[in-house]
Amino acid sequence: xxxxxxxxxxxxxxxxxxxxxxxxxxxxxxxxxxxxxxxxxxxxxxxxxxxxxxxxxxxxxxxxxxxxxxxxxxxxxxxxxxxxxxxxxxxxxxxxxxxxxxxxxxxxxxxxxxxxxxxxxxxxxxxxxxxxxxxxxxxxxxxxxxxxxxxxxxxxxxxxxxxxxxxxxxxxxxxxxxxxxxxxxxxxxxxxxxxxxxxxxxxxxxxxxxxxxxxxxxxxxxxxxxxxxxxxxxxxxxxxxxxxxxxxxxxxx
Amino acid sequence: xxxxxxxxxxxxxxxxxxxxxxxxxxxxxxxxxxxxxxxxxxxxxxxxxxxxxxxxxxxxxxxxxxxxxxxxxxxxxxxxxxxxxxxxxxxxxxxxxxxxxxxxxxxxxxxxxxxxxxxxxxxxxxxxxxxxxxxxxxxxxxxxxxxxxxxxxxxxxxxxxxxxxxxxxxxxxxxxxxxxxxxxxxxxxxxxxxxxxxxxxxxxxxxxxxxxxxxxxxxxxxxxxxxxxxxxxxxxxxxxxxxxxxxxxxxxx
Numbered sequence: 001x002x003x004x005x006x007x008x009x010x011x012x013x014x015x016x017x018x019x020x021x022x023x024x025x026x027x028x029x030x031x032x033x034x035x036x037x038x039x040x041x042x043x044x045x046x047x048x049x050x051x052x053x054x055x056x057x058x059x060x061x062x063x064x065x066x067x068x069x070x071x072x073x074x075x076x077x078x079x080x081x082x083x084x085x086x087x088x089x090x091x092x093x094x095x096x097x098x099x100x101x102x103x104x105x106x107x108x109x110x111x112x113x114x115x116x117x118x119x120x121x122x123x124x125x126x127x128x129x130x131x132x133x134x135x136x137x138x139x140x141x142x143x144x145x146x147x148x149x150x151x152x153x154x155x156x157x158x159x160x161x162x163x164x165x166x167x168x169x170x171x172x173x174x175x176x177x178x179x180x181x182x183x184x185x186x187x188x189x190x191x192x193x194x195x196x197x198x199x200x201x202x203x204x205x206x207x208x209x210x211x212x213x214x215x216x217x218x219x220x221x222x223x224x225x226x227x228x229x230x231x232x233x234x235x236x237x238x239x240x241x242x243x244x245x246x247x248x249x250x251x252x253x
Numbered sequence: 254x255x256x257x258x259x260x261x262x263x264x265x266x267x268x269x270x271x272x273x274x275x276x277x278x279x280x281x282x283x284x285x286x287x288x289x290x291x292x293x294x295x296x297x298x299x300x301x302x303x304x305x306x307x308x309x310x311x312x313x314x315x316x317x318x319x320x321x322x323x324x325x326x327x328x329x330x331x332x333x334x335x336x337x338x339x340x341x342x343x344x345x346x347x348x349x350x351x352x353x354x355x356x357x358x359x360x361x362x363x364x365x366x367x368x369x370x371x372x373x374x375x376x377x378x379x380x381x382x383x384x385x386x387x388x389x390x391x392x393x394x395x396x397x398x399x400x401x402x403x404x405x406x407x408x409x410x411x412x413x414x415x416x417x418x419x420x421x422x423x424x425x426x427x428x429x430x431x432x433x434x435x436x437x438x439x440x441x442x443x444x445x446x447x448x449x450x451x452x453x454x455x456x457x458x459x460x461x462x463x464x465x466x467x468x469x470x471x472x473x474x475x476x477x478x479x480x481x482x483x484x485x486x487x488x489x490x491x492x493x494x495x496x497x498x499x500x501x502x503x504x505x506x
Contacts, residue, residue, distance in 0.1 A: 115446070116446035116447075119445060119446045119447075119448055119452070120434075120437075120445060120446075120456070121430065121433060121434050121437070121455065121456045121459045122434065124456050124459070124460060125430070125459065125460075125463070128460075159475070159476070163470075163471060163474060163475075167467055167470070170423060171463065173427075174426075174427045174430060174463070177374065177378070177427060177430070177431055178430055178431065178434050180374060181373075181374050181375065181431050181434045181435060181438075182434060182438065184373075184374070185434075185435065185438040185439075185442075186438075189438075189442050192372060192373060193368070193369035193372045193373075194369075194372075195372050199372070202374065203373070203374045203377050206374045206377070206378065207377060207378075207381075210378070210424065210427070214420055217416075217420070218416060221416060221474075222412070222416075223412070
Protein backbone atom coordinates (compact mmCIF):
# COMPACT_ATOMS: atom_id res chain seq x y z
CA UNK A 1 0.00 0.00 0.00
CA UNK A 2 1.28 3.45 -0.94
CA UNK A 3 0.11 6.97 -0.09
CA UNK A 4 -0.73 9.68 -2.65
CA UNK A 5 2.99 10.55 -2.99
CA UNK A 6 3.86 6.95 -3.81
CA UNK A 7 5.57 6.25 -0.46
CA UNK A 8 4.76 2.96 1.32
CA UNK A 9 2.14 3.36 4.05
CA UNK A 10 3.23 2.54 7.62
CA UNK A 11 1.42 0.06 9.88
CA UNK A 12 -2.21 1.14 10.44
CA UNK A 13 -2.14 1.22 14.26
CA UNK A 14 1.32 2.73 14.72
CA UNK A 15 0.11 6.41 14.60
CA UNK A 16 -2.44 5.69 17.38
CA UNK A 17 0.24 4.27 19.66
CA UNK A 18 2.61 7.16 18.85
CA UNK A 19 -0.12 9.72 19.65
CA UNK A 20 -0.95 7.79 22.84
CA UNK A 21 2.72 7.84 23.90
CA UNK A 22 2.90 11.62 23.35
CA UNK A 23 -0.29 12.24 25.35
CA UNK A 24 1.20 10.18 28.22
CA UNK A 25 4.60 11.90 27.90
CA UNK A 26 3.07 15.39 27.94
CA UNK A 27 0.88 14.42 30.92
CA UNK A 28 4.06 13.31 32.75
CA UNK A 29 5.74 16.67 32.05
CA UNK A 30 2.60 18.66 32.99
CA UNK A 31 2.12 16.78 36.29
CA UNK A 32 5.82 17.07 37.22
CA UNK A 33 5.67 20.82 36.49
CA UNK A 34 2.37 21.23 38.37
CA UNK A 35 3.67 19.27 41.39
CA UNK A 36 6.81 21.40 41.62
CA UNK A 37 4.98 24.73 41.15
CA UNK A 38 1.67 24.14 42.97
CA UNK A 39 3.00 22.13 45.96
CA UNK A 40 6.75 22.87 46.05
CA UNK A 41 6.92 26.63 45.34
CA UNK A 42 8.24 26.68 41.77
CA UNK A 43 11.73 26.88 40.30
CA UNK A 44 14.89 28.93 40.99
CA UNK A 45 18.66 28.38 40.82
CA UNK A 46 19.11 29.56 44.43
CA UNK A 47 17.66 28.48 47.79
CA UNK A 48 15.36 25.54 48.43
CA UNK A 49 13.63 25.94 45.04
CA UNK A 50 16.83 24.85 43.26
CA UNK A 51 15.99 21.24 44.09
CA UNK A 52 12.79 21.47 41.99
CA UNK A 53 14.87 21.96 38.83
CA UNK A 54 16.17 18.39 39.28
CA UNK A 55 12.98 16.30 38.80
CA UNK A 56 11.69 18.48 35.95
CA UNK A 57 14.97 18.39 33.99
CA UNK A 58 15.47 14.63 34.54
CA UNK A 59 11.94 13.82 33.39
CA UNK A 60 12.23 16.08 30.31
CA UNK A 61 15.73 14.83 29.38
CA UNK A 62 16.09 11.20 30.47
CA UNK A 63 12.45 10.16 30.06
CA UNK A 64 10.48 12.30 27.56
CA UNK A 65 13.22 13.22 25.05
CA UNK A 66 14.98 9.83 25.33
CA UNK A 67 11.63 8.09 24.78
CA UNK A 68 10.93 10.24 21.73
CA UNK A 69 14.46 9.63 20.40
CA UNK A 70 13.69 5.87 20.51
CA UNK A 71 10.60 6.48 18.35
CA UNK A 72 12.41 8.33 15.56
CA UNK A 73 13.08 5.17 13.52
CA UNK A 74 9.42 4.18 13.75
CA UNK A 75 7.87 7.61 13.08
CA UNK A 76 10.14 8.80 10.24
CA UNK A 77 9.81 5.57 8.32
CA UNK A 78 10.18 6.98 4.82
CA UNK A 79 13.03 9.43 5.43
CA UNK A 80 16.61 8.48 4.59
CA UNK A 81 18.70 6.85 7.32
CA UNK A 82 20.87 10.00 7.38
CA UNK A 83 17.88 12.20 8.26
CA UNK A 84 16.57 9.79 10.92
CA UNK A 85 20.05 9.56 12.48
CA UNK A 86 20.32 13.35 12.65
CA UNK A 87 16.87 13.69 14.30
CA UNK A 88 17.71 10.82 16.75
CA UNK A 89 21.10 12.38 17.57
CA UNK A 90 19.67 15.91 17.96
CA UNK A 91 17.03 14.71 20.42
CA UNK A 92 19.78 13.00 22.43
CA UNK A 93 21.89 16.21 22.42
CA UNK A 94 18.97 18.11 24.00
CA UNK A 95 18.19 15.17 26.33
CA UNK A 96 21.79 15.05 27.56
CA UNK A 97 22.13 18.82 28.11
CA UNK A 98 18.80 19.10 29.97
CA UNK A 99 19.55 16.02 32.11
CA UNK A 100 23.03 17.41 32.88
CA UNK A 101 21.43 20.65 34.14
CA UNK A 102 19.16 18.48 36.34
CA UNK A 103 22.16 16.56 37.76
CA UNK A 104 24.12 19.77 38.41
CA UNK A 105 21.04 21.32 40.09
CA UNK A 106 20.74 18.59 42.71
CA UNK A 107 24.48 18.35 43.47
CA UNK A 108 24.71 22.16 43.76
CA UNK A 109 21.60 22.25 45.98
CA UNK A 110 23.03 19.51 48.25
CA UNK A 111 26.37 21.35 48.46
CA UNK A 112 24.76 24.69 49.40
CA UNK A 113 22.37 23.04 51.90
CA UNK A 114 25.13 20.75 53.28
CA UNK A 115 23.14 17.58 52.47
CA UNK A 116 25.11 14.35 51.92
CA UNK A 117 25.36 13.05 48.35
CA UNK A 118 25.12 9.58 46.89
CA UNK A 119 23.78 7.59 49.84
CA UNK A 120 20.37 6.56 48.51
CA UNK A 121 19.31 3.84 46.05
CA UNK A 122 17.79 6.61 43.90
CA UNK A 123 21.15 8.39 43.67
CA UNK A 124 23.06 5.15 42.98
CA UNK A 125 20.65 4.16 40.18
CA UNK A 126 20.61 7.73 38.86
CA UNK A 127 24.36 8.18 38.60
CA UNK A 128 24.84 4.72 37.04
CA UNK A 129 22.06 5.36 34.49
CA UNK A 130 23.35 8.84 33.61
CA UNK A 131 26.97 7.65 33.27
CA UNK A 132 26.02 4.66 31.08
CA UNK A 133 23.77 6.96 29.02
CA UNK A 134 26.77 9.26 28.40
CA UNK A 135 28.92 6.23 27.43
CA UNK A 136 26.18 4.92 25.08
CA UNK A 137 25.83 8.43 23.63
CA UNK A 138 29.57 8.73 22.86
CA UNK A 139 29.84 5.19 21.39
CA UNK A 140 26.68 5.78 19.30
CA UNK A 141 28.08 9.08 18.02
CA UNK A 142 31.40 7.49 17.00
CA UNK A 143 29.97 4.28 15.48
CA UNK A 144 26.93 5.68 13.65
CA UNK A 145 27.86 9.27 12.71
CA UNK A 146 31.62 9.24 12.03
CA UNK A 147 32.11 8.47 8.33
CA UNK A 148 35.15 6.17 8.77
CA UNK A 149 33.33 3.31 10.55
CA UNK A 150 32.53 0.31 8.31
CA UNK A 151 28.96 -0.92 7.69
CA UNK A 152 29.89 -4.28 9.24
CA UNK A 153 30.96 -2.63 12.52
CA UNK A 154 27.79 -0.53 12.56
CA UNK A 155 25.67 -3.57 11.84
CA UNK A 156 27.28 -5.64 14.62
CA UNK A 157 26.95 -2.87 17.22
CA UNK A 158 23.38 -1.88 16.25
CA UNK A 159 21.44 -4.55 18.17
CA UNK A 160 23.49 -3.82 21.34
CA UNK A 161 22.84 -0.08 20.88
CA UNK A 162 19.08 -0.69 20.61
CA UNK A 163 19.03 -3.08 23.62
CA UNK A 164 21.00 -0.70 25.86
CA UNK A 165 19.00 2.29 24.60
CA UNK A 166 15.73 0.69 25.73
CA UNK A 167 17.37 -0.61 28.95
CA UNK A 168 18.70 2.84 29.92
CA UNK A 169 15.29 4.40 29.14
CA UNK A 170 13.62 1.82 31.45
CA UNK A 171 16.29 2.46 34.12
CA UNK A 172 15.62 6.21 33.85
CA UNK A 173 11.93 5.55 34.53
CA UNK A 174 12.78 3.21 37.44
CA UNK A 175 15.09 5.88 38.89
CA UNK A 176 12.30 8.47 38.53
CA UNK A 177 9.93 6.22 40.49
CA UNK A 178 12.55 5.93 43.26
CA UNK A 179 12.90 9.73 43.21
CA UNK A 180 9.12 10.20 43.55
CA UNK A 181 9.04 7.69 46.43
CA UNK A 182 11.97 9.43 48.17
CA UNK A 183 10.39 12.88 47.80
CA UNK A 184 7.01 11.65 49.12
CA UNK A 185 8.53 9.85 52.14
CA UNK A 186 10.67 12.91 53.01
CA UNK A 187 7.61 15.18 52.63
CA UNK A 188 5.14 12.87 54.43
CA UNK A 189 7.26 10.79 56.85
CA UNK A 190 4.23 9.82 58.97
CA UNK A 191 1.09 10.88 57.09
CA UNK A 192 1.62 9.34 53.62
CA UNK A 193 -0.98 6.76 54.73
CA UNK A 194 -3.59 9.56 55.14
CA UNK A 195 -3.73 9.78 51.30
CA UNK A 196 -2.67 13.49 51.06
CA UNK A 197 -3.45 15.05 47.65
CA UNK A 198 0.21 15.77 46.86
CA UNK A 199 1.21 12.16 47.55
CA UNK A 200 -1.61 10.80 45.38
CA UNK A 201 -0.46 13.15 42.59
CA UNK A 202 3.06 11.71 42.99
CA UNK A 203 1.71 8.15 42.87
CA UNK A 204 -0.33 8.96 39.75
CA UNK A 205 2.79 10.48 38.15
CA UNK A 206 4.60 7.19 38.84
CA UNK A 207 1.89 5.17 37.06
CA UNK A 208 1.90 7.58 34.09
CA UNK A 209 5.70 7.22 33.82
CA UNK A 210 5.28 3.44 33.69
CA UNK A 211 2.51 3.69 31.08
CA UNK A 212 4.70 6.00 28.93
CA UNK A 213 7.59 3.52 29.20
CA UNK A 214 5.44 0.50 28.30
CA UNK A 215 3.92 2.17 25.20
CA UNK A 216 7.33 3.40 23.95
CA UNK A 217 8.91 -0.04 24.54
CA UNK A 218 6.02 -1.75 22.72
CA UNK A 219 6.39 0.53 19.68
CA UNK A 220 10.18 0.02 19.56
CA UNK A 221 10.20 -3.76 20.17
CA UNK A 222 7.31 -4.80 17.88
CA UNK A 223 8.97 -6.58 14.96
CA UNK A 224 6.52 -5.66 12.20
CA UNK A 225 6.72 -1.95 13.08
CA UNK A 226 10.47 -1.75 12.50
CA UNK A 227 11.65 0.72 9.89
CA UNK A 228 11.81 -1.03 6.49
CA UNK A 229 14.96 -0.61 4.41
CA UNK A 230 14.57 1.97 1.60
CA UNK A 231 15.27 0.61 -1.93
CA UNK A 232 18.82 2.10 -2.01
CA UNK A 233 19.57 0.66 1.48
CA UNK A 234 18.26 -2.71 0.33
CA UNK A 235 20.71 -2.71 -2.58
CA UNK A 236 23.55 -1.74 -0.21
CA UNK A 237 22.46 -4.45 2.20
CA UNK A 238 22.54 -7.07 -0.57
CA UNK A 239 26.03 -5.91 -1.63
CA UNK A 240 27.19 -6.12 1.98
CA UNK A 241 25.66 -9.59 2.37
CA UNK A 242 27.42 -10.78 -0.75
CA UNK A 243 30.73 -9.30 0.39
CA UNK A 244 30.54 -10.75 3.89
CA UNK A 245 28.78 -14.04 3.35
CA UNK A 246 28.15 -15.64 6.70
CA UNK A 247 28.21 -12.31 8.55
CA UNK A 248 25.03 -10.68 9.90
CA UNK A 249 22.92 -8.59 7.56
CA UNK A 250 22.49 -4.92 8.49
CA UNK A 251 18.75 -5.66 8.70
CA UNK A 252 16.27 -3.08 9.91
CA UNK A 253 16.89 -0.22 12.33
CA UNK B 254 27.23 -27.79 14.58
CA UNK B 255 25.90 -30.80 16.46
CA UNK B 256 26.82 -32.41 19.79
CA UNK B 257 27.75 -36.08 20.28
CA UNK B 258 24.03 -37.05 20.38
CA UNK B 259 23.40 -35.37 17.02
CA UNK B 260 21.43 -32.43 18.50
CA UNK B 261 22.26 -28.93 17.23
CA UNK B 262 24.60 -27.00 19.55
CA UNK B 263 23.23 -23.81 21.12
CA UNK B 264 24.92 -20.40 20.85
CA UNK B 265 28.41 -20.49 22.38
CA UNK B 266 27.98 -17.63 24.87
CA UNK B 267 24.41 -18.41 25.97
CA UNK B 268 25.45 -20.79 28.84
CA UNK B 269 27.76 -18.11 30.32
CA UNK B 270 24.93 -15.56 30.40
CA UNK B 271 22.52 -18.15 31.87
CA UNK B 272 25.04 -19.07 34.61
CA UNK B 273 25.62 -15.34 35.24
CA UNK B 274 21.87 -14.74 35.60
CA UNK B 275 21.58 -17.61 38.12
CA UNK B 276 24.52 -16.32 40.17
CA UNK B 277 22.87 -12.88 40.28
CA UNK B 278 19.44 -14.38 41.08
CA UNK B 279 20.79 -16.52 43.92
CA UNK B 280 22.72 -13.52 45.28
CA UNK B 281 19.43 -11.55 45.28
CA UNK B 282 17.68 -14.33 47.25
CA UNK B 283 20.61 -14.74 49.68
CA UNK B 284 20.84 -10.99 50.39
CA UNK B 285 17.07 -10.63 50.83
CA UNK B 286 17.11 -13.58 53.26
CA UNK B 287 20.18 -12.26 55.08
CA UNK B 288 18.68 -8.75 55.37
CA UNK B 289 15.44 -10.10 56.85
CA UNK B 290 17.15 -12.50 59.27
CA UNK B 291 20.28 -10.59 60.31
CA UNK B 292 18.77 -7.08 60.55
CA UNK B 293 15.00 -7.64 60.81
CA UNK B 294 14.71 -10.62 63.20
CA UNK B 295 13.78 -13.46 60.83
CA UNK B 296 10.43 -14.88 59.72
CA UNK B 297 7.14 -15.82 61.40
CA UNK B 298 3.42 -15.77 60.51
CA UNK B 299 2.57 -13.78 63.66
CA UNK B 300 3.71 -10.44 65.11
CA UNK B 301 6.08 -7.96 63.51
CA UNK B 302 8.11 -10.73 61.82
CA UNK B 303 5.16 -11.54 59.53
CA UNK B 304 6.09 -8.54 57.38
CA UNK B 305 9.46 -10.14 56.54
CA UNK B 306 7.69 -12.97 54.69
CA UNK B 307 6.51 -10.39 52.12
CA UNK B 308 9.84 -9.27 50.55
CA UNK B 309 11.30 -12.78 50.52
CA UNK B 310 8.23 -14.37 48.87
CA UNK B 311 7.85 -11.57 46.31
CA UNK B 312 11.51 -11.76 45.31
CA UNK B 313 11.42 -15.58 45.05
CA UNK B 314 8.10 -15.65 43.15
CA UNK B 315 7.80 -12.51 41.04
CA UNK B 316 11.51 -11.98 40.34
CA UNK B 317 13.60 -15.18 40.57
CA UNK B 318 11.10 -17.81 39.40
CA UNK B 319 9.46 -15.50 36.81
CA UNK B 320 12.93 -14.64 35.47
CA UNK B 321 13.84 -18.32 35.23
CA UNK B 322 10.48 -19.11 33.58
CA UNK B 323 11.41 -16.57 30.86
CA UNK B 324 14.66 -18.47 30.25
CA UNK B 325 13.04 -21.88 29.70
CA UNK B 326 12.71 -21.43 25.91
CA UNK B 327 16.39 -20.45 25.66
CA UNK B 328 17.84 -23.10 28.01
CA UNK B 329 15.79 -26.14 26.88
CA UNK B 330 16.47 -25.49 23.23
CA UNK B 331 16.37 -29.10 22.04
CA UNK B 332 13.36 -30.35 24.01
CA UNK B 333 9.93 -30.53 22.39
CA UNK B 334 7.66 -27.50 22.66
CA UNK B 335 5.35 -29.56 24.92
CA UNK B 336 8.15 -30.18 27.45
CA UNK B 337 9.30 -26.53 27.44
CA UNK B 338 5.69 -25.36 27.90
CA UNK B 339 5.23 -27.67 30.90
CA UNK B 340 8.49 -26.47 32.53
CA UNK B 341 7.55 -22.81 31.82
CA UNK B 342 4.03 -23.35 33.21
CA UNK B 343 5.24 -25.25 36.30
CA UNK B 344 7.69 -22.48 37.21
CA UNK B 345 4.83 -19.97 36.92
CA UNK B 346 2.59 -22.14 39.16
CA UNK B 347 5.25 -22.01 41.90
CA UNK B 348 5.93 -18.32 41.21
CA UNK B 349 2.24 -17.45 41.55
CA UNK B 350 1.68 -19.48 44.76
CA UNK B 351 4.79 -18.08 46.48
CA UNK B 352 3.97 -14.50 45.40
CA UNK B 353 0.38 -14.96 46.62
CA UNK B 354 1.70 -16.00 50.06
CA UNK B 355 3.82 -12.83 50.03
CA UNK B 356 0.80 -10.66 49.16
CA UNK B 357 -1.37 -12.30 51.85
CA UNK B 358 1.46 -11.89 54.41
CA UNK B 359 1.63 -8.11 54.01
CA UNK B 360 -2.17 -7.54 53.94
CA UNK B 361 -2.60 -9.79 57.02
CA UNK B 362 0.27 -8.00 58.80
CA UNK B 363 -1.26 -4.58 58.02
CA UNK B 364 -4.67 -5.75 59.23
CA UNK B 365 -3.32 -7.10 62.55
CA UNK B 366 -1.13 -4.03 63.11
CA UNK B 367 -3.89 -1.62 61.97
CA UNK B 368 -1.68 -0.12 59.23
CA UNK B 369 -3.42 1.46 56.21
CA UNK B 370 -3.28 -0.45 52.90
CA UNK B 371 -2.74 0.67 49.35
CA UNK B 372 -1.61 4.28 49.85
CA UNK B 373 1.97 4.09 48.55
CA UNK B 374 3.39 4.01 45.02
CA UNK B 375 4.98 0.64 45.92
CA UNK B 376 1.58 -0.83 46.80
CA UNK B 377 -0.10 0.63 43.68
CA UNK B 378 2.62 -0.75 41.39
CA UNK B 379 2.63 -4.06 43.27
CA UNK B 380 -1.09 -4.73 43.08
CA UNK B 381 -1.25 -3.71 39.39
CA UNK B 382 1.73 -5.95 38.54
CA UNK B 383 0.38 -8.92 40.50
CA UNK B 384 -3.14 -8.58 39.02
CA UNK B 385 -1.84 -8.28 35.45
CA UNK B 386 0.50 -11.23 36.11
CA UNK B 387 -2.52 -13.32 37.16
CA UNK B 388 -4.43 -12.22 34.01
CA UNK B 389 -1.42 -13.05 31.79
CA UNK B 390 -1.10 -16.40 33.60
CA UNK B 391 -4.74 -17.34 32.95
CA UNK B 392 -4.71 -16.21 29.29
CA UNK B 393 -1.40 -18.03 28.73
CA UNK B 394 -2.81 -21.20 30.28
CA UNK B 395 -5.92 -21.11 28.08
CA UNK B 396 -4.21 -20.15 24.82
CA UNK B 397 -1.07 -22.30 25.01
CA UNK B 398 -2.07 -25.37 27.06
CA UNK B 399 -5.73 -26.04 26.23
CA UNK B 400 -5.83 -28.41 23.24
CA UNK B 401 -8.78 -26.73 21.46
CA UNK B 402 -7.01 -23.44 20.59
CA UNK B 403 -5.88 -23.17 16.96
CA UNK B 404 -2.23 -22.68 15.95
CA UNK B 405 -3.15 -19.39 14.28
CA UNK B 406 -4.60 -17.98 17.55
CA UNK B 407 -1.54 -19.17 19.48
CA UNK B 408 0.76 -17.66 16.90
CA UNK B 409 -1.03 -14.27 16.94
CA UNK B 410 -1.05 -14.04 20.76
CA UNK B 411 2.53 -15.27 21.22
CA UNK B 412 4.40 -12.00 20.61
CA UNK B 413 2.03 -10.14 22.99
CA UNK B 414 2.55 -12.87 25.64
CA UNK B 415 6.34 -12.51 25.35
CA UNK B 416 6.20 -8.68 25.45
CA UNK B 417 3.91 -8.57 28.50
CA UNK B 418 5.89 -11.37 30.19
CA UNK B 419 9.10 -9.34 30.01
CA UNK B 420 7.22 -6.12 30.90
CA UNK B 421 5.65 -7.65 34.03
CA UNK B 422 9.03 -9.08 35.06
CA UNK B 423 10.58 -5.60 34.71
CA UNK B 424 7.63 -4.09 36.64
CA UNK B 425 8.16 -6.68 39.41
CA UNK B 426 11.79 -5.56 39.70
CA UNK B 427 10.76 -1.87 39.69
CA UNK B 428 8.20 -2.58 42.43
CA UNK B 429 10.89 -4.41 44.46
CA UNK B 430 13.16 -1.34 44.21
CA UNK B 431 10.29 0.84 45.49
CA UNK B 432 9.77 -1.65 48.34
CA UNK B 433 13.48 -1.52 49.29
CA UNK B 434 13.38 2.28 49.22
CA UNK B 435 10.22 2.37 51.36
CA UNK B 436 11.68 -0.07 53.92
CA UNK B 437 14.94 1.90 54.15
CA UNK B 438 13.22 5.29 54.55
CA UNK B 439 10.88 3.89 57.23
CA UNK B 440 13.85 2.28 59.04
CA UNK B 441 16.22 5.24 58.65
CA UNK B 442 13.98 8.34 58.40
CA UNK B 443 16.81 10.73 59.32
CA UNK B 444 20.09 8.76 59.22
CA UNK B 445 19.98 7.06 55.78
CA UNK B 446 22.57 9.69 54.78
CA UNK B 447 24.99 8.32 57.43
CA UNK B 448 25.50 5.25 55.18
CA UNK B 449 24.30 2.64 57.76
CA UNK B 450 25.34 -0.93 56.85
CA UNK B 451 21.73 -2.18 56.54
CA UNK B 452 20.84 0.63 54.12
CA UNK B 453 23.93 -0.02 51.99
CA UNK B 454 22.95 -3.73 51.89
CA UNK B 455 19.48 -2.66 50.69
CA UNK B 456 21.01 -0.38 48.03
CA UNK B 457 23.30 -3.21 46.86
CA UNK B 458 20.29 -5.55 46.69
CA UNK B 459 18.57 -2.99 44.44
CA UNK B 460 21.55 -2.93 42.04
CA UNK B 461 21.71 -6.75 41.98
CA UNK B 462 17.98 -6.91 41.15
CA UNK B 463 18.58 -4.53 38.22
CA UNK B 464 21.59 -6.58 37.03
CA UNK B 465 19.51 -9.81 37.21
CA UNK B 466 16.73 -8.14 35.19
CA UNK B 467 19.10 -6.78 32.53
CA UNK B 468 20.83 -10.15 31.98
CA UNK B 469 17.50 -12.06 31.78
CA UNK B 470 16.03 -9.47 29.38
CA UNK B 471 19.17 -9.63 27.20
CA UNK B 472 19.00 -13.44 26.96
CA UNK B 473 15.27 -13.37 26.12
CA UNK B 474 15.35 -10.48 23.62
CA UNK B 475 18.50 -11.43 21.65
CA UNK B 476 17.20 -12.60 18.26
CA UNK B 477 19.88 -15.17 17.44
CA UNK B 478 19.42 -16.88 20.83
CA UNK B 479 15.74 -17.62 20.25
CA UNK B 480 14.70 -21.27 20.33
CA UNK B 481 14.97 -22.73 16.83
CA UNK B 482 12.02 -24.75 15.50
CA UNK B 483 12.56 -28.52 15.70
CA UNK B 484 12.30 -30.37 12.33
CA UNK B 485 8.71 -31.55 13.06
CA UNK B 486 7.67 -27.99 14.13
CA UNK B 487 9.25 -26.63 10.94
CA UNK B 488 7.10 -28.97 8.85
CA UNK B 489 4.00 -27.92 10.81
CA UNK B 490 4.96 -24.27 10.41
CA UNK B 491 5.27 -24.70 6.62
CA UNK B 492 1.85 -26.42 6.48
CA UNK B 493 0.35 -23.60 8.50
CA UNK B 494 1.99 -20.99 6.27
CA UNK B 495 0.60 -22.67 3.18
CA UNK B 496 -2.86 -22.89 4.72
CA UNK B 497 -2.95 -19.29 5.89
CA UNK B 498 -1.01 -17.51 3.20
CA UNK B 499 -0.66 -13.86 4.21
CA UNK B 500 -1.01 -14.63 7.92
CA UNK B 501 1.97 -14.54 10.32
CA UNK B 502 4.15 -17.60 10.63
CA UNK B 503 4.34 -19.23 14.08
CA UNK B 504 8.06 -18.42 14.00
CA UNK B 505 10.30 -19.03 16.99
CA UNK B 506 9.29 -19.07 20.63
